[in-house]
Amino acid sequence: MGPGRPAVVSGLLRATSLSARPWRSLRWLVIAPHPDDETLGAGALIHQTAREKRLAGIAYLTDGSGSHPASAGRGLIITRKREAALALRRLAGEPVETLHLDWRDASPSHPGNVLFDRTCRRLVALCAAQRVDAIAVTARHEPHCDHAAAARLAYAVRDASRRPLRIAEYIVWGERPLPRGSTLLRTQPMPAGLRRRALAAHRSQIGASRGPGFRLPRAFRRMPTTDILYCTGD
Template sequence: MKAGDWLHRAERDLPHGTSLAPLLGTEGAALVLAPHPDDESLGCGGLLATCVAEKRQTMVVVVSDGAGSHPFSREWPPERMAALRQAEARTAVVMLGLDPALQLHFLGLPDRAVPERGASFTAALERLVLLAPKPPLTIFTAWRHDPHCDHAATHVLAAALLRRLGPGVRLLEYPVWGLAHAHAIPGFPLPPAPVLQGPPRGYRLDVRLQLGAKRRAVAAHRSQLGEVVRDDPGGFVLPQAALDLAFRDEELFLEPPDA
């Protein structure tokens, strides 16, 4: 089944509700790995706000430095852009109810070049092992079929962390750009749709009560909304169609095929 049809089936058939129990169990913690500053809000903002409301132990780790969104800006060179995007992420998680001093961390890997192996990958993995809440724990990571190299690399990192942490740890995947296989995002280039085996498994979290907080969190990422950088007209701006997908009533969390 092609990815678009598979996602439509997931959006239609997966169990859904407002409870975190199908995702975290009765007392489990949440660790969200965000490929870039903003993915935590776009893909998991409702989940994070719900975790806060239910007083679940929660942590967000941003994998890349986000410095590559406006590569031709002279006013915002990479180091300055990375600092800005960290500041935006701190504001965003506050909107979701988190304490950025305690519940937000940055690995600082290079945007558009997050490694899937090597010394930097190993160092990032070791840091995650130290940061991760104790089991029972659910790791939330980018969907393996998200069509972005940093999202794919973040998934590889999450899978390695799952193997390191061992029993009592679960992995779930959230699509961001992969949703474009099922819902067109004008101007967004897609690779050929992957063919997925088996029916989708996972859960649809009802986030209607958290949508206000999620919208405020996404709005905090001003550089990605075209509100900051003025000297790179070809730089990244979140498309309205992607924002519309992010602000739907449910967030989708998918079980790995080998779970």
């Protein structure tokens, strides 16, 4: 993760409820670039779809090792996976099917590269096995390279899948005007304080437990109870 501004998405009043047709019957896969992005950007989506038995799983793109100095090593990777598991249990109320793709943090692969294409095939197979209908992923124009790479990967999975897949983007860093014709989706509100409690599981990102390194700005810790996602249709 890197520096940015809290997400601001206009159009809340015209957003379609995730409980409306056809969205209420879809099974979702969430792709998070790093552990903690699932809580910041899609926590309410995870909570709602898990409660409704429509959450197929969470895929983490990177190992999260770039948040602290290289000396943190393998221990940081293990810590961030453990933190993610706890955050997901708090959001979903139960263990969640989780896939760690283990790309190196801040070193994204691109279409045509062996790693990118292998990862795409792996997610296509997962979507088929878990009967995924929709993928939630960070927005294509987010400023962090891993967030943009996650979006490229999601669209590549959609294009390679035999199943019809919808892509819904969520915003973690920054703000961006919505493309004309976008369909906005709004989740149901999650219980007050639940997202903050889930975020507290990511101790390495919000405190000094791992020593010098990244710390989530305090502005990002004031989070809404709903998520807004959008589909562009392209």
